[in-house]
Amino acid sequence: MKPLLFALLALTLFISCSKGKEKEPTIQKEISVDFVAKNNKEITDYIAKNNLKTIKSDSGLYYVITDPGTGKQPTATSNVTVAYKGYFTNGTVFDQSGPEGISFGLDQVIKGWTEGIPYLKTGGSAILLVPAQLGYGNNSMGPIPGGSVLIFDVKLISVN
Template identity: 70%
Template sequence: MKYLLSALVTLTLFISCTKAEENNEPIDYTTKNDKEISDYIAKNKLTAQKSDTGLYYVINDPGTGTQPTATSNVTVAYKGYFTNGSIFDQSSSAGISFGLNQVIKGWTEGIPHFKAGGSGILLIPAHLGYGNYYYNGIPGGSVLIFDVKLISVN
């Protein structure tokens, strides 16, 4: 009986694969990510704005220096973590420099909300991050949160 139940559960799981999984199509995490981000914002009592693309951002300090564009080279200090608080990456306080056209879409769109010297939080749904793909310890479909400080526009 135990084996029969186990076989039925396995068969049910196998049959219940979504059409996207069966056809190797990407899974749309938009609704799930939006709820996860909204819950995180409420739990942490943040005042966030949402862009048309689904990026949420919190401006703690808008900064007073130069405002970057989506193609600017910038230096940013950051800490990246999941909604459960687990850190997956962070820079030193000196930050790192890169072109905003060389990073995930959430950064390309989000960093220009700040001027040099500004800081805040980017809450990035999977479609503006790494999508459905596993990347350096980040599971596909993950919401990414970054505390960012825009040190300079280079």
């Protein structure tokens, strides 16, 4: 009788643990949805406070073309050299390049850059206001907490 009772208890614990794991993805989705609404409000408040005239793409990227440039225009898979400064809506800088910029493939960076930098031609510059779903999502990355809105001043130096 005791082995049967032990087997039923073990089965009950196994089933209850399995059921708890099935709910985790739903919780993550709810957190992501919360960031979308929070990020959108944070970005629109920043735009109003700084009197920016932005364009919003279908993906949720907000951007301001400060100088469209006149040279070659990259695609989402181009290798480019970009000078940039990255900061939060409170003005705290989390990263920046030197004036010579850095080179990388646009298919190897956050989605906000993959989408936003091809709006420019060589010599052009823009402000990219990147919500978390186009940045690092719910994940923290170095000094950037998960769910953060990222703002970048970018200048496209060259399409390599």
